[in-house]
Amino acid sequence: MNKRTRSVAWGPVDRRRRIPEATVARLPVYLRTLLEVQSEDVTTISSERLAELAGVNAAKVRKDLSYLGSYGTRGVGYDVDHLLVQMSRELGLTRDWPVAIVGVGNLGAALANYGGFGDRGFPVAALVDADPSKVGTMFGDYKIRHLDELPALVAELGIAIGIIATPAVGAQEVADKLVAAGVTSILNFAPAVVTVPDHAQLRKVDLALELQVLSFYGQRESIGESLREELGVNAASKEAVS
Amino acid sequence: MNKRTRSVAWGPVDRRRRIPEATVARLPVYLRTLLEVQSEDVTTISSERLAELAGVNAAKVRKDLSYLGSYGTRGVGYDVDHLLVQMSRELGLTRDWPVAIVGVGNLGAALANYGGFGDRGFPVAALVDADPSKVGTMFGDYKIRHLDELPALVAELGIAIGIIATPAVGAQEVADKLVAAGVTSILNFAPAVVTVPDHAQLRKVDLALELQVLSFYGQRESIGESLREELGVNAASKEAVS
DNA sequence: GGGACTTTGTGAACAAACGAACAAGGTCGG
DNA sequence: CCGACCTTGTTCGTTTGTTCACAAAGTCCC
Numbered sequence: 001m002n003k004r005t006r007s008v009a010w011g012p013v014d015r016r017r018r019i020p021e022a023t024v025a026r027l028p029v030y031l032r033t034l035l036e037v038q039s040e041d042v043t044t045i046s047s048e049r050l051a052e053l054a055g056v057n058a059a060k061v062r063k064d065l066s067y068l069g070s071y072g073t074r075g076v077g078y079d080v081d082h083l084l085v086q087m088s089r090e091l092g093l094t095r096d097w098p099v100a101i102v103g104v105g106n107l108g109a110a111l112a113n114y115g116g117f118g119d120r121g122f123p124v125a126a127l128v129d130a131d132p133s134k135v136g137t138m139f140g141d142y143k144i145r146h147l148d149e150l151p152a153l154v155a156e157l158g159i160a161i162g163i164i165a166t167p168a169v170g171a172q173e174v175a176d177k178l179v180a181a182g183v184t185s186i187l188n189f190a191p192a193v194v195t196v197p198d199h200a201q202l203r204k205v206d207l208a209l210e211l212q213v214l215s216f217y218g219q220r221e222s223i224g225e226s227l228r229e230e231l232g233v234n235a236a237s238k239e240a241v242s
Numbered sequence: 243m244n245k246r247t248r249s250v251a252w253g254p255v256d257r258r259r260r261i262p263e264a265t266v267a268r269l270p271v272y273l274r275t276l277l278e279v280q281s282e283d284v285t286t287i288s289s290e291r292l293a294e295l296a297g298v299n300a301a302k303v304r305k306d307l308s309y310l311g312s313y314g315t316r317g318v319g320y321d322v323d324h325l326l327v328q329m330s331r332e333l334g335l336t337r338d339w340p341v342a343i344v345g346v347g348n349l350g351a352a353l354a355n356y357g358g359f360g361d362r363g364f365p366v367a368a369l370v371d372a373d374p375s376k377v378g379t380m381f382g383d384y385k386i387r388h389l390d391e392l393p394a395l396v397a398e399l400g401i402a403i404g405i406i407a408t409p410a411v412g413a414q415e416v417a418d419k420l421v422a423a424g425v426t427s428i429l430n431f432a433p434a435v436v437t438v439p440d441h442a443q444l445r446k447v448d449l450a451l452e453l454q455v456l457s458f459y460g461q462r463e464s465i466g467e468s469l470r471e472e473l474g475v476n477a478a479s480k481e482a483v484s
Numbered sequence: 485g486g487g488a489c490t491t492t493g494t495g496a497a498c499a500a501a502c503g504a505a506c507a508a509g510g511t512c513g514g
Numbered sequence: 515c516c517g518a519c520c521t522t523g524t525t526c527g528t529t530t531g532t533t534c535a536c537a538a539a540g541t542c543c544c
Binding site: 305 | 530535539541542
Binding site: 025027028090091097106110114116160185191193195205206208210214215218219220 | 266274332335351426462
């Protein structure tokens with residue numbers, strides 16, 4: 001099954017085969033799911049069950065997990081604890097990844113307040129802004145630092161991830177400065193196209209985009225509706241929900 | 243080129259061929275880009291240029307735009323204004339889509355404060371919570387309404403999109419109630435798997451997931467680094483950036 | 485008005501992702 | 515210890531998405 005010899009002690013290096021992007025994006029979902037079932041004292045889980053809880057297809061779960069080299073046991077399923085260990089390691093969650101939030105406007109402030117990060121191994125280590133009137137002031141427990149201090153912050157605090165929460169205009173410049181300072185993982189909330197060098201990782205969260213996509217399908221639906229009305233078809237299916 | 247007869251007056255219905263999901267997700271990016279160039283009094287744009295600004299491949303731009311049936315002019319490019327009109331129509335942005343934010347905790351509050359929605363045709367029409375101690379209190383200009391009032395809010399305010407900003411636990415229930423109230427477009431911020439009936443649209447934004455994916459690649463990178471160090475390879479490429 | 489030049493729109497090759505189906509492997513009751 | 519049963523791991527055909535490459539179509543200068 002596993003093409004490579006299974007040596008007794010893997011270094012964290014272990015390059016197995018490349019994990020597809022789509023799979024990487026699902027690992028956190030499995031992880032969260034597994035944490036939930038673990039807290040219910042479930043020790044073993046089948047791909048079928050995990051699939052159901054994670055909202056995906058069972059074959060996909062098995063294939064995804066097989067990339068981890070993670071052993072399930074045929075006839076039984078996967079050992080929850082073991083799977084969690086493997087997965088955390090693969091995702092690099094065995095250490096903390098300090099985060100700097102750049103741009104302490106509305107969104108940045110919200111993110112800084114949002115406790116969800118520190119809990120999950122991504123402590124907010126610094127707030128950064130380019131606006132001189134903000135730099136030096138306190139926000140919660142943080143003293144806001146200047147964008148140009150990034151290299152120092154990286155050295156001091158080990159910043160590993162930068163979150164861009166600036167207006168669209170400043171986003172590219174911020175990204176450049178982050179990369180220059182050695183931060184090669186960037187999460188961009190600014191509604192702008194940002195590019196980074198190949199060796200850096202960029203992901204984006206675009207709220208307006210999500211809403212516009214919903215709008216697209218929403219419109220389709222209302223078209224469908226008006227069509228149905230025109231055709232005199234009963235729209236009762238709508239009420240059947242819940 | 244266009245397989246179907248091009249009738250003179252399209253209704254907004256016009257079902258042409260189905261637009262692939264991946265394309266739908268890019269349309270908002272093109273839209274934003276076009277708005278930018280429009281404000282610079284550019285009247286015409288080539289697929290090449292648009293691709294560059296939108297951060298994608300030019301062939302992809304052309305194929306995407308071809309789904310809109312949008313005419314470019316060979317030898318010239320696309321008319322920016324015309325493209326914007328077509329695209330806005332296709333995305334359903336010719337009308338407003340009132341939004342209800344469910345869950346006025348940290349994240350919900352942040353989203354409510356975040357002005358970015360109303361500007362873009364998604365006015366926040368209501369704030370909803372299930373916590374009796376919050377319901378009835380004011381938040382900014384909004385009086386917080388109870389989750390069970392959703393059907394009334396939909397009727398009153400024409401809520402078209404629901405944003406779930408509750409803790410994970412409540413998310414599925416909220417989704418169910420939204421759908422039951424007739425809201426079939428849902429944006430989920432809660433870190434939980436939520437399912438909706440086929441006729442509803444669900445998109446999710448998962449901050450922890452994004453960070454964990456970055457962590458995955460970040461770890462890879464540091465593995466690469468330590469490998470390189472071990473091998474005595476110079477890591478200068480890192481400094482070449484910026 | 486004609487020819488050189490530009491840029492679109494799409495066919496076709498390639499690549500990634502998905503899901504069904506099934507053999508291999510392992511458990512567990514008797 | 516054996517056979518029935520279960521669940522994994524993987525193969526394979528299908529679908530979806532990306533990219534190249536080029537003919538078709540139109541512009542614009544002379």
